[in-house]
Amino acid sequence: MPKLIKRCLPVLVGAGAVALGALIAAAWVRTQENGGAMTRAVLEALPDSGVSNPVTAVLLNFRGFDTLLEVAVLMLTLIAVWALDLRLPRTEALPPSPVFSSLLRFSGPLLVVIAGYLLWVGASEPGGAFQAGAVLAGGCLLLRLAGRWNPGARFVRWAVSVGLLVFLLTAIAMPGLTGGLLQYPPASAGxxxxxxxxxxxxxxxxxxxxxxxxxxxxxxxR
Amino acid sequence: MMVADLYALVGVVLFVMGLSALILRSRDLQRILGLNIMGTGVFMLLVTSAHGDGQAADPVPHAMVLTGIVVAVSATAFALALSLARERHK
Incomplete structure (x- = not known):
């Protein structure tokens, strides 16, 4: 009997997954019928949000609370990974090569500029903190793999927590300024x-x- | 069949494939990959649902996908670390 179950398992799981997929597809068709209400609500409130890119407005203003928690989730993940104490071997620097070092010399500053641009342009066009952060992380890893940069513990801890700290301080300050959690004054929201x-x-x-x-x-x- | 429907269908297929792999495969790495493929299917479905038939796209699903990608990356990192820790303790 267990052998039979084992043989039938892929079929059963496959059938179950396909059934779930069909349900999701049906739900998707239904959402298409009454779409547009959310778009109108966002576009109507956009002038008060301080930015002109609706996605950034949703992320940082209308649903700022979600993004605050998301930064907290990221930090929590890192703390959990640190707590696992994997005792991995030290990340070895790649052997020095002229190709890699000239790539680094060219792309290092470029990545910083691109990250800054993405951060700035997020107010009006696609871009923002996550895209900029991802690009900057790539630059950090390039430097790290080249053995050019091994930041100290104090620097890493501050860099890891400054985002959540600033976000939290803003959330604490806003009720005094506007009366709402993460509800910025419209004039200085940007x-x-x-x-x-x-x-x-x-x-x-x-x-x-x-x-x-x-x-x-x-x-x-400590 | 509209292009949006095709994207949504691909999203659902990715979800189904990822879910099957998550349940049927036994290795951690395969399961983590399955979970990621599942997530990609969901993102695709969400982004497709944002299209506004020529009008402005709905920014809320876009913001949700952006949040989702970051959470998926951190969940993957933690899952890989857990898997590695389990290997160590065997």
């Missing part, structure tokens, strides 16, 4: 969003790079 996004970019880059290294930087512990 500035607040840029402030949060800049800090978030640094933290996202640091966390992604640190997740790749997967080893807690050695340094003073």
């Amino acid at each position: 500035m607040w969003i840029l402030l949060i996004e800049t800090a978030a970019t640094v933290s996202i880059a640091a966390i992604l790079a640190a997740l790749f290294v997967a080893r807690e930087p050695e340094g003073p512990r």
Whole structure:
């Protein structure tokens, strides 16, 4: 009997997965029928959001709470990975080669500029803290793999937590200014969003790079 | 058949494939990959659902996918670390 079950399992799982897929497809068709309400709501409120890119407005203003928690999730992941204490071998620097070092000389500064551009352009066009953070993390890893950069524990901890800190401080300050959690004053909303996004970019880059290294930087512990 | 429907169908197929792999495969890496393929299917479906038939696209699913990608990356990193830790303790 167990043998039979084992033989039938792929078929059963496949059938179940296909049935679930059909349900999802049906749900998708239904959402297509009454779409557009959310788009109108966002576009109507867009002038008060401080940015002109509706996706950034949703992420940092209308649903800022989600993004705050998302930065917290990222940080929590890194803390969990550090806590696992994998005792991986130190990330070895790649052997020096003229090709890699000239690539680094060219692409290192370029990546920083691209990250800054993506951060800035997020206010009006596709872009923002996550894209900029991902590009910056790539730059950090290039430097790290080249053996050119091995930041200390104190720097890494600050870089990892500055995004959540700034976001939290903003969330604490806003009820006093406007009376709502993460509800920015419309006149200076753009500035607040840029402030949060800049800090978030640094933290996202640091966390992604640190997740790749997967080893807690050695340094003073309290 | 509209292009959007085709994208949605591909999203559903990816979801089904990923889910099957997640359940049927026994190695951690295969399961983590399955989970990622599942997630990609969901993202594809969400992005497709945002299209506005020539009008402005709905930004809310776009923001959700952006959030989802970041959470998926961190979940993958943690899953890989857990898998590695389990190998160590065997």
